[in-house]
Amino acid sequence: xxxxxxNFWGFLVFCLxxxxxxxxxxxxxxxSDIKHPQKSKRPVASGKLSRSAAFGVSLAGLAAxxxxxxxxxxxxxxxxxxxxxxxxxxxxxxxxxxxxxxMLLAAGFVLRAVAGGWLxxxxxxxxxxxxxxxxxxxxxxxxxxxELVLLEGEAKSxxxxxxxxxxxxxxxxxxxxxxxxxxxxxxxxxxxxxKEKLGSTHLYLTVPFVLFGIFRYLYLVHQKTEGGxxxxxxxxxxxxxxxxxxWAGAVFLLxxx
Numbered sequence: 001x002x003x004x005x006x007n008f009w010g011f012l013v014f015c016l017x018x019x020x021x022x023x024x025x026x027x028x029x030x031x032s033d034i035k036h037p038q039k040s041k042r043p044v045a046s047g048k049l050s051r052s053a054a055f056g057v058s059l060a061g062l063a064a065x066x067x068x069x070x071x072x073x074x075x076x077x078x079x080x081x082x083x084x085x086x087x088x089x090x091x092x093x094x095x096x097x098x099x100x101x102x103m104l105l106a107a108g109f110v111l112r113a114v115a116g117g118w119l120x121x122x123x124x125x126x127x128x129x130x131x132x133x134x135x136x137x138x139x140x141x142x143x144x145x146x147e148l149v150l151l152e153g154e155a156k157s158x159x160x161x162x163x164x165x166x167x168x169x170x171x172x173x174x175x176x177x178x179x180x181x182x183x184x185x186x187x188x189x190x191x192x193x194x195k196e197k198l199g200s201t202h203l204y205l206t207v208p209f210v211l212f213g214i215f216r217y218l219y220l221v222h223q224k225t226e227g228g229x230x231x232x233x234x235x236x237x238x239x240x241x242x243x244x245x246x247w248a249g250a251v252f253l254l255x256x257x
Contacts, residue, residue, distance in 0.1 A: 003120045010076060010119045013069050014112060017080060020061030021087045027054035028091055037150070038228065072119070079115025083108055098164035099173075102144060106136035127188040134181040139230045141177060142217065145170040146227035174221075178214055185210050200254045209247035216240045 026033065026044040033045035043049035062084060070077040090104045113132045117124045144165055151162070188194060189203040216239055221227040234240055 006072065006119055007116070009068075009072055010116060013065050013072065013076075013080065014083075014115070016061055016068070017065035017084060020058040020065065021084070021091070023054050023061070024058035025087075025091045027051045027058065075118040076115055079111055079118050083111040083115065086111065096161055098161045101161045102137060102140035105140050106133055109133075109136040125193070127184070127191065127194070130184050131181070131188060134177050134184055137177040138174065138181055138214070138217075139227075141170055141173045142221045142227040143230060145174065145221060146225065149225055150228060174218070178218070182207075182211060182214065198255050202254050203251070205254065206247055206250045209243055209250060213240060213243045213247065216243060 023044075026039075026042055029039075030044045030051055033039040033042060039045055044051060044054050066077065066080060066084070069080040086104055086107055090101065090108075094104055095101045110129055110132050113128055114124055117128070144162065145167060148162055148165055148167060148170065186204065186207050189207060194203060195201050216237070217227070217233070220233055220237060220240070226233045234244075
C-alpha cells in the first residue's frame with residue numbers, strides 16, 4: 001500500500017512538472033504556434049493567456065514540483081531534476097537540431113520511467129530503458145512526419161528542425177526504430193531475467209499484440225495522416241485501444257494465472 005501511495009504522489013508530481021514544461025514551451029514557441037492549424041488554438045498562441053503569465057505559472061509549477069519531489073524521495077528528486085534540465089535544454093536551444101530534438105524528447109520518457117523506479121526502490125531493468133527509448137523514438141519520429149505533412153511549405157517556420165527532415169528520411173528512421181522496438185520487446189519476453197522475475201515462460205505470446213499496435217499506428221500515420229498528437233491518435237482509434245487492452249489482459253493472465 002505504501003508503494004502505491006508513493007507511486008500516486010510521484011505521478012502527480014510528474015503531471016505538474018510536465019504541464020509546467022508544456023506551458024513554458026508554448027510561451028517560447030507562441031510566434032510559430034500561431035501559424036499552426038491546431039496549436040494556434042492553445043491559450044498562449046490564441047491570446048487567451050499572456051506570455052508573461054505563462055512564464056510565471058510554468059516556473060512556479062516547476063518550483064513546486066521540485067520541492068514536492070524532494071519531500072517525497074531525494075533520488076526521485078534527482079530524476080525529476082534531470083527531466084526538467086533535459087526539457088529546458090530542448091525548449092531553449094536544442095530543439096533546433098535535427099534528430100537530436102526527437103532523441104531528447106525520447107530521453108524525457110526514459111527519465112520518467114527511471115525516476116519511477118527510483119521512487120519505489122525498484123531495480124532499473126536494462127529492458128525498461130531500451131524498450132521505452134525505442135518506443136518513444138517511434139512515436140517522436142512519427143510525430144515529426146505528421147507535422148511535416150500537415151504544414152508542408154510552412155514546416156520550417158513552425159519548427160526549425162523540420163527544415164532538415166523529409167518524409168523519406170523520417171520513413172527510414174521510423175523503419176529502423178520500428179524493427180528495433182519489436183526485436184527488443186521480443187528479446188525482453190524471452191530473457192531469463194524476465195522469466196525469473198515474472199515467473200512466466202510464455203510472455204512471448206504477447207508479441208502479436210505489440211506488432212498489431214505498431215502496425216495500426218503506422219497505418220494511422222501513413223494512411224490517415226495522424227500522429228501529430230500521439231495521445232489523441234492512440235485513444236481516438238478503437239482498434240488500437242482494443243489492441244492495447246488485449247495486450248494488457250494477456251500480460252496479466254500470463255503472469256498471474
